[in-house]
Amino acid sequence: MDAGLTNAEQRELENRLQKRQVKEFMNLFSGLVDNCFVSCVDDFTSKALSGRENGCLSRCVLKSMTTQTRLGERFAELNQAMTAEQQGKQ
Numbered sequence: 001m002d003a004g005l006t007n008a009e010q011r012e013l014e015n016r017l018q019k020r021q022v023k024e025f026m027n028l029f030s031g032l033v034d035n036c037f038v039s040c041v042d043d044f045t046s047k048a049l050s051g052r053e054n055g056c057l058s059r060c061v062l063k064s065m066t067t068q069t070r071l072g073e074r075f076a077e078l079n080q081a082m083t084a085e086q087q088g089k090q
Helices: 007-040 051-089
Strands: none
Touching: 007 051
């Protein structure tokens, strides 16, 4: 953390960052559930999911998680390249 912050300020900043991460995760999860439900579930005549719906949901969740993982990796790659470029300019 920043050396200019007091211990109390550092704890407050960490607390806010943790809350923000939880909120972002919940938004991501909610979006995934909404997207996959709308895309896959269309038969409301039964409480149980049909085989087709179950397979669709599994593929949808897997694809969404794979996409998020790859986006995170790509972001880290770009961030690392930008950091190296900035350090090279100094």
